[in-house]
Amino acid sequence: DGGITQSPKYLFRKEGQNVTLSCEQNLNHDAMYWYRQDPGQGLRLIYYSQIVNDFQKGDIAEGYSVSREKKESFPLTVTSAQKNPTAFYLCASRLARGSYEQYFGPGTRLTVT
Amino acid sequence: DAKTTQPPSMDCAEGRAANLPCNHSTISGNEYVYWYRQIHSQGPQYIIHGLKNNETNEMASLIITEDRKSSTLILPHATLRDTAVYYCIVRVEETSGSRLTFGEGTQLTVNP
Numbered sequence: 323d324g325g326i327t328q329s330p331k332y333l334f335r336k337e338g339q340n341v342t343l344s345c346e347q348n349l350n351h352d353a354m355y356w357y358r359q360d361p362g363q364g365l366r367l368i369y370y371s372q373i374v375n376d377f378q379k380g381d382i383a384e385g386y387s388v389s390r391e392k393k394e395s396f397p398l399t400v401t402s403a404q405k406n407p408t409a410f411y412l413c414a415s416r417l418a419r420g421s422y423e424q425y426f427g428p429g430t431r432l433t434v435t
Numbered sequence: 436d437a438k439t440t441q442p443p444s445m446d447c448a449e450g451r452a453a454n455l456p457c458n459h460s461t462i463s464g465n466e467y468v469y470w471y472r473q474i475h476s477q478g479p480q481y482i483i484h485g486l487k488n489n490e491t492n493e494m495a496s497l498i499i500t501e502d503r504k505s506s507t508l509i510l511p512h513a514t515l516r517d518t519a520v521y522y523c524i525v526r527v528e529e530t531s532g533s534r535l536t537f538g539e540g541t542q543l544t545v546n547p
Contacts, residue, residue, distance in 0.1 A: 326478075355534070357537075362539075363539060364522065364537035364538050364539045364540055365479070365537040366537070367534060367536070370534060380534070410476070412478050412479070414478070414479075423481040423484075424471075424479075424481065424535060425481070426478025426479050426480070427478050428477060428478055429476070429477065429478050431476075
């Protein structure tokens, strides 16, 4: 089955610890995205990447870092500098040309206490 | 960015058409209107998009006004599984690519 996988679905961490969220796609999509969603709100863009080894900050990049060493993978690290890390994190991907339809993963719900 | 305005919530009876409005009065000539929906605690799902003409696919129809300042997403025969938050989005184009900006959407509740 082709698609986007995010793991784990639920993640719990102590305050002050960095945590890395996984996002993998086998759709051969060029672009990948990370969003954050807080309860009752829409999605906010954290980082995105159009090609391997390149990425750009979105609207709320502070306290987050990413890498894009492989086309299939776009991991997101939530660092201890992120003041309010508890949220629902969504990864998405799309073809770079000819389509603006984004395909979303199932999301990871991160809880930091 | 062209900002969109949607009602926060709507109700619809099962089997009836659901008409979800969206205002985007500052839309630019080359910006598309996209609709996505998000069922609770899942990732959003693409529904449909359009530029000027009305569009229809197996999920929904999109009606865009002639001046492009507003649009309506139509689910012709709503089912309980259509209960979700519906996002109307105008595409933002950056020099390094294209991205979508999500607002708060409309919570559609389909009632039995």
